[in-house]
Amino acid sequence: MTLAHEALFYSTVDEFLEGTARFARDALAAGEPVLIAVAQPRLDLLRDLLRKQARFGAIEFVDMAKGGRNPNRILPWLLRSYVERHCDRRPHIIGEPIFVGRRPEELGPCVQHEALINVVFAERDTHLLCPYDVAHLGHVVPYAEQTHPVVRQNGVGRDSRGYTDPQTVVALLNQPLPEPERVDDTIAFDVRGLPGVRHLAATRAGLAGLDENRTGDLQLALTEVATNAVTHPCEGAATLRVWSQSDRYVCEVRGAGEIADIMAGRIVPGPDTPRGRGLLVANRLCDLVQTHTSPTGTVTRLTMWLP
Amino acid sequence: MTNTLSEVRAERLAVTPLAGVVGFAVRGEIDQSNRSILAGALRGAVAQGGDVHLDMAEVNFVDVGTVALLVEVAERLRPRGELLVHHPPYELSYLLSTLWPGTASIEAEQQ
Numbered sequence: 001m002t003l004a005h006e007a008l009f010y011s012t013v014d015e016f017l018e019g020t021a022r023f024a025r026d027a028l029a030a031g032e033p034v035l036i037a038v039a040q041p042r043l044d045l046l047r048d049l050l051r052k053q054a055r056f057g058a059i060e061f062v063d064m065a066k067g068g069r070n071p072n073r074i075l076p077w078l079l080r081s082y083v084e085r086h087c088d089r090r091p092h093i094i095g096e097p098i099f100v101g102r103r104p105e106e107l108g109p110c111v112q113h114e115a116l117i118n119v120v121f122a123e124r125d126t127h128l129l130c131p132y133d134v135a136h137l138g139h140v141v142p143y144a145e146q147t148h149p150v151v152r153q154n155g156v157g158r159d160s161r162g163y164t165d166p167q168t169v170v171a172l173l174n175q176p177l178p179e180p181e182r183v184d185d186t187i188a189f190d191v192r193g194l195p196g197v198r199h200l201a202a203t204r205a206g207l208a209g210l211d212e213n214r215t216g217d218l219q220l221a222l223t224e225v226a227t228n229a230v231t232h233p234c235e236g237a238a239t240l241r242v243w244s245q246s247d248r249y250v251c252e253v254r255g256a257g258e259i260a261d262i263m264a265g266r267i268v269p270g271p272d273t274p275r276g277r278g279l280l281v282a283n284r285l286c287d288l289v290q291t292h293t294s295p296t297g298t299v300t301r302l303t304m305w306l307p
Numbered sequence: 308m309t310n311t312l313s314e315v316r317a318e319r320l321a322v323t324p325l326a327g328v329v330g331f332a333v334r335g336e337i338d339q340s341n342r343s344i345l346a347g348a349l350r351g352a353v354a355q356g357g358d359v360h361l362d363m364a365e366v367n368f369v370d371v372g373t374v375a376l377l378v379e380v381a382e383r384l385r386p387r388g389e390l391l392v393h394h395p396p397y398e399l400s401y402l403l404s405t406l407w408p409g410t411a412s413i414e415a416e417q418q
Contacts, residue, residue, distance in 0.1 A: 191339055193340075194338045195338065195340060219368070220402075223338055224370065227339045227370065281406070
């Protein structure tokens with residue numbers, strides 16, 4: 001057996017609980033490990049429902065709004081690490097990346113995440129069930145059909161009505177990012193300017209109200225993205241723009257290289273591989289990482305939500 | 308308005324030999340703009356074939372490439388020697404545990 005990746009369409013909390021609890025119980029009955037990554041309040045509802053089984057530690061629970069707050073973080077840091085820890089079994093995962101409360105700009109990265117699951121786990125014996133609240137997220141349904149070969153609703157499974165090759169889905173969502181209303185700083189830099197980029201971002205972050213730890217995280221992420229921008233495809237110049245809005249602090253890097261690998265930033269490389277960790281680190285540390293890549297260059301936007 | 312970071316030069320990185328052991332005290336921030344200074348110093352130390360010490364008490368920042376460099380140096384030293392990092396900055400410990408899980412430690416015991 002290989003990957004099974006199914007969407008679960010639900011309209012009520014009862015439908016959610018029925019579909020997900022059955023999936024978890026069937027997996028546990030077969031002796032398989034279960035990861036449940038959904039947002040509150042459904043996480044606690046499901047935990048209550050499964051408390052008898054969960055008592056034996058066979059189920060791991062993750063609040064998707066925290067562990068998966070950056071959609072690009074879910075694949076490398078939640079799902080893959082879980083699957084790798086259970087590589088001798090058939091991991092069963094309930095993952096709800098797109099839930100009511102997601103910001104509009106998170107949707108594109110979420111859909112790309114769903115598409116890339118089909119690539120990363122293509123050869124892995126894994127079963128994923130992704131609940132979708134179709135009563136409140138009707139506009140997302142076409143994306144769910146594109147990214148899941150099978151859709152379940154009211155206890156019945158059927159083939160998707162629009163399953164699309166993952167590369168095509170990722171490319172469809174690779175769109176120019178909307179311009180901000182105001183930019184606080186625009187700076188051109190090359191490799192010698194990396195410390196300056198880091199310091200400017202920190203100064204502006206402080207003014208925007210980002211705390212010290214998160215500013216440190218952002219500096220690390222920004223350094224990696226900026227380093228990629230001034231060293232790929234060869235050493236050159238890049239542009240940094242920073243701005244803040246009431247709910248966010250943003251650093252954006254524009255460089256000349258194109259990202260050719262759709263899995264960039266979503267795979268943890270082996271210990272002997274020298275490269276390929278920069279975007280991965282940004283995905284882990286930032287609240288949102290948006291990219292638009294083309295033959296003329298790549299724009300990477302790092303966002304931290306403000307308290 | 309676009310400014311240029313001409314006034315913000317690459318941070319000076321100071322790499323000073325330690326007394327009594329093979330290794331260096333490092334001061335500053337380490338990234339792609341100046342990592343070659345550290346890489347060059349370590350190359351010479353690795354050639355001696357024993358333990359190599361790095362005192363990073365005055366290092367304020369390291370990027371992922373620097374951690375990759377240190378992991379590689381530690382690998383090259385084994386089995387005849389070890390890389391012993393004293394007072395690792397936060398990023399080093401964080402990145403090692405996150406990106407190189409299961410890799411043999413390069414952090415010296417805190418004295």
